[in-house]
Amino acid sequence: MQVNSYLYVLMIVCSGLTLCVPTGNQTGLGSGNEVPPLLLVSFDGFRADYLNNYSFPNLEKFFSDGVLVHELTNVFTTKTFPNHYSLVTGLYAESHGMLANVMYDSVSNKTFSIKNDSDPFWWDEATPIWVSVEESGYKAAAAMWPGTDVSIQNHTLKHKFKYNPKMTFQNRLGNLTQWMTEDRSVKFSTLYWEEPDRSGHMYGPDNTTEMSRVLKEVDGHIGFLMEQLNRTGLWGKINVIITSDHGMTQCSQERVIKLDDCIHPSSYRVVDLTPVGAVIPLGDNSTVYKNLSRCHPHMKVYLKDEVPDRLHYKNNARIQPIILVADEGWTIVKNGRLPRLGDHGYDNTFPSMHPFLAAHGPAFRKGYKMSSLNSVDLYPLMCHLLGIPPKPNNGSFTYVRCALVNEQCGQLALAVGIVIGVLIILTTFTCLFKLMKNRDVSSSRPFARLELEEDDDDVPLLE
Numbered sequence: 001m002q003v004n005s006y007l008y009v010l011m012i013v014c015s016g017l018t019l020c021v022p023t024g025n026q027t028g029l030g031s032g033n034e035v036p037p038l039l040l041v042s043f044d045g046f047r048a049d050y051l052n053n054y055s056f057p058n059l060e061k062f063f064s065d066g067v068l069v070h071e072l073t074n075v076f077t078t079k080t081f082p083n084h085y086s087l088v089t090g091l092y093a094e095s096h097g098m099l100a101n102v103m104y105d106s107v108s109n110k111t112f113s114i115k116n117d118s119d120p121f122w123w124d125e126a127t128p129i130w131v132s133v134e135e136s137g138y139k140a141a142a143a144m145w146p147g148t149d150v151s152i153q154n155h156t157l158k159h160k161f162k163y164n165p166k167m168t169f170q171n172r173l174g175n176l177t178q179w180m181t182e183d184r185s186v187k188f189s190t191l192y193w194e195e196p197d198r199s200g201h202m203y204g205p206d207n208t209t210e211m212s213r214v215l216k217e218v219d220g221h222i223g224f225l226m227e228q229l230n231r232t233g234l235w236g237k238i239n240v241i242i243t244s245d246h247g248m249t250q251c252s253q254e255r256v257i258k259l260d261d262c263i264h265p266s267s268y269r270v271v272d273l274t275p276v277g278a279v280i281p282l283g284d285n286s287t288v289y290k291n292l293s294r295c296h297p298h299m300k301v302y303l304k305d306e307v308p309d310r311l312h313y314k315n316n317a318r319i320q321p322i323i324l325v326a327d328e329g330w331t332i333v334k335n336g337r338l339p340r341l342g343d344h345g346y347d348n349t350f351p352s353m354h355p356f357l358a359a360h361g362p363a364f365r366k367g368y369k370m371s372s373l374n375s376v377d378l379y380p381l382m383c384h385l386l387g388i389p390p391k392p393n394n395g396s397f398t399y400v401r402c403a404l405v406n407e408q409c410g411q412l413a414l415a416v417g418i419v420i421g422v423l424i425i426l427t428t429f430t431c432l433f434k435l436m437k438n439r440d441v442s443s444s445r446p447f448a449r450l451e452l453e454e455d456d457d458d459v460p461l462l463e
């Protein structure tokens with residue numbers, strides 16, 4: 001009887017729950033069944049807290065009618081190529097293989113660098129979303145997003161440019177909007193812009209004069225983006241995500257770690273140097289490791305197998321035998337002076353390494369703010385928006401779905417709360433009921449016995 005009533009209550013609550021789970025179409029479309037195009041924009045090195053410390057009238061206009069995620073937890077190493085590839089694959093660096101801006105593969109003896117990045121070998125461990133989009137029968141277009149000018153998984157984009165840092169923002173966007181308006185099958189576009197990263201490196205993020213100049217320029221580009229989408233009839237009809245790959249922190253000549261002071265230059269080779277060093281010992285491994293471990297209190301030294309799990313940075317053949325990680329704001333050099341006033345690449349738990357995210361369009365809530373998300377969650381979100389099946393990834397749709405207008409995640413949480421609440425109340429009542437029943441039974445027996453005893457006692461007296 002009790003089990004039945006539990007089941008009955010559960011059935012009622014669960015039917016309420018299904019009413020709260022996403023309704024309407026799953027792709028966040030407006031009317032009809034057509035998938036709205038998605039434009040993904042990255043302003044390189046846009047640190048999350050620039051939003052608190054500088055003025056962004058255009059960006060504020062953009063997210064006041066959309067979604068703002070104050071902080072994205074990105075992936076280690078917090079460099080440009082690893083993070084841009086994570087955004088479009090939903091994978092940590094050890095899983096997609098784009099581990100740093102400079103890499104070496106000892107088996108093939110190949111080297112990767114920003115200036116030598118077009119060998120598919122480095123990209124083929126993952127499938128970026130633009131490949132999946134085209135495999136699903138749509139088209140994709142790209143303006144300079146890292147990897148979009150490379151043939152990945154034997155797939156070359158038709159609508160793309162060979163990387164050219166001199167091409168203006170207006171020109172990059174102009175081509176994308178032309179492709180999107182002329183060809184309705186273009187459903188996914190990516191746009192990359194080099195600032196504020198370039199100025200952050202050159203002047204350091206603490207240089208408020210230079211940073212306010214470049215951030216005003218970036219905000220101007222966002223204003224141009226909204227105007228251009230309006231002019232071409234795309235504003236409000238397409239989904240737009242503006243985000244970045246990482247933040248930036250101030251460096252100083254006072255915070256330099258010189259490897260050659262600690263270890264003989266001929267005993268090691270560095271593949272990548274700062275703030276994450278990738279070291280190949282040339283002599284005895286343990287001596288090189290020992291010397292580096294004692295080198296500087298502001299530099300952590302890991303054997304490849306001992307890199308903390310939370311960094312997701314050990315399970316890949318391209319990771320070198322010894323990894324150095326500088327503390328925030330410290331710079332590793334072989335010898336010599338500080339190479340740049342601002343840098344990134346540090347541990348991805350530092351807020352200074354985090355970017356932000358803003359979104360606008362028919363699929364997104366309006367005036368909605370979220371404190372944080374993982375950057376790998378963007379991939380399942382984008383697959384959902386485009387209605388394409390996601391490849392295996394490290395992201396999750398659970399939290400990111402709250403940004404969507406058709407996903408009532410708050411109500412789902414409420415419904416789960418109601419189920420738990422009802423169960424607690426039922427359990428409490430059942431326990432109380434049992435307790436009272438037991439009391440009745442146990443208290444009636446001694447009383448009866450006492451009466452009998454009294455009767456016994458009374459008998460001789462009466463006689």
Ligand code: AMP
Nearest residue numbers: 079080101114144145146147163194197
């Ligand atoms: P970093 O700040 O060292 O992580 O890298 C940023 C730099 O990467 C930018 O200043 C660009 O010069 C370079 N970069 C960005 N996108 C591309 C690309 N698609 N191809 C080649 N280099 C790129």
Ligand code: ZN
Nearest residue numbers: 044045080245
């Ligand atoms: Zn970058």
Ligand code: ZN
Nearest residue numbers: 045080197201
């Ligand atoms: Zn940079």
